[in-house]
Amino acid sequence: MASDLMSIARSGVQAARIGLDVTAQNIANASSEGYVRRSVSLAEVASTGGAYRVGDLSLSGVRLDGITRNADAFRQAEVRRTGSDVARATSEVSGLRNIESAIEQSGVYDAIVGFEASLQRLTQDPVDTSLRASVIEKARTMVGTFQIAAQEMDAAGEGMQFLASDGVTQTNRIAQELARTNTRLSRASDASSDKTALLDQRDKLLQQLSEYGNIATTFATDGTVAVKLGGATGPDLVTGGTAATLAMTTATNGTISFSVGTSALTLSGGSLSGNQLGLNKLAQLKLDVDGLAEDIVDKFNQAQGTGADLDGAPGAPMFSGTTAAGMQLSVENVRKLATAPLGSLAGSRDSGNLTNIRNTMSALNPASGMDQILFDVSGTLAGRNVTLGALQTIAGTAKVALSAQSGVDLDAEAVSLIRYQQAFQASGKVMQTASDIFDTLLGIG
Incomplete structure (x- = not known):
């Protein structure tokens, strides 16, 4: 389970980092002429079967589904x-x-x-x-x-x-x-x-x-x-x-x-x-x-x-x-x-x-x-x-x-920045917890 927690948390950290990067890119180009705001689209990592998994329940983390250019033709x-x-x-x-x-x-x-x-x-x-x-x-x-x-x-x-x-x-x-x-x-x-x-x-x-x-x-x-x-x-x-x-x-x-x-x-x-x-x-x-x-x-x-x-x-x-x-x-x-x-x-x-x-x-x-x-x-x-x-x-x-x-709203980007920062910290905390659990299990053995 610890290894699953580690992989799930790692995917969360990676997704949050990408979200932070995209948000930072939007903020940096808020005044750039012709720049169209980007947004991150995330999706669950789908997987089935495996030990301790019931039915089609997926516990495999998150992945980047794409970076969307918010243009309206x-x-x-x-x-x-x-x-x-x-x-x-x-x-x-x-x-x-x-x-x-x-x-x-x-x-x-x-x-x-x-x-x-x-x-x-x-x-x-x-x-x-x-x-x-x-x-x-x-x-x-x-x-x-x-x-x-x-x-x-x-x-x-x-x-x-x-x-x-x-x-x-x-x-x-x-x-x-x-x-x-x-x-x-x-x-x-x-x-x-x-x-x-x-x-x-x-x-x-x-x-x-x-x-x-x-x-x-x-x-x-x-x-x-x-x-x-x-x-x-x-x-x-x-x-x-x-x-x-x-x-x-x-x-x-x-x-x-x-x-x-x-x-x-x-x-x-x-x-x-x-x-x-x-x-x-x-x-x-x-x-x-x-x-x-x-x-x-x-x-x-x-x-x-x-x-x-x-x-x-x-x-x-x-x-x-x-x-x-x-x-x-x-x-x-x-x-x-x-x-x-x-x-x-x-x-x-x-x-x-x-x-x-x-x-x-x-x-x-x-x-x-x-x-x-x-x-x-x-x-x-x-x-x-x-x-x-x-x-x-x-x-x-x-x-x-x-x-x-399609323009950059600095207030909205600030909210996204905090949201992705909290997601990054939470995923890091999960990784730390998984590491502690893994060390405890090794100590018991």
């Missing part, structure tokens, strides 16, 4: 999905915020209002040189602000394109790492600690990849994963030990598109999708601003051409250009403003054509047009901010659920 998929949505919304909001700043800080709206106000003041005395000079300067300011707005919007677009390009680079790097991890997983044995670490590495890489684009995953029995980029119907990015290459194409209007190999890619999540959406909105707003600038040039020049300047000559075009960036002031001489009707004598105080110019600008209402552009981007940004807040709440809930299941 569903919760991990939810964290990847919600995280991808947050990354998309965050990138889009950031881009829209830069676009809004580019348009607002350029001062186009105020410059348009100032230009129209200078035309109103000129009606007091159409031949007053200082009032005419004010119109020219306000026109110059307006042209300058349109150019600044175009430059700032281009800078915002270049920033989003740079982020998207870097995202493509990072996506390809992660895909290559996943392919290498797949290769190593296919070679690792099921019970090896190396495989457990590789599985942690695999899940960490999948989480990182989902930050750039929405993905669909298929896991094999050996732990390897196949990844489709863009969802379940998207092209294959990682298959076994092979990774495809993600590419980005920039169109002439600044928008971007993606492809994997020869397959076009449509993304609905991740920062790459957010950058793409931001650039699409920027392209639309640039068309709006360019259209407004072109309308001002065309309408004002048309009205200017129906009048006579202070020298009695037909009004020359005051502006040129068809875009905000190309808008230019063509008239510098204050005498060239055609305030009088066509055919008027030099120095005429008749403001008939000035009234025509003001009516034309009033009908065009460029200030309202610029206000609508600002409202468009501001309203879109406000809506996306609301969406981002909701997505962050959902993603936070998913992370908490995953952490509760």
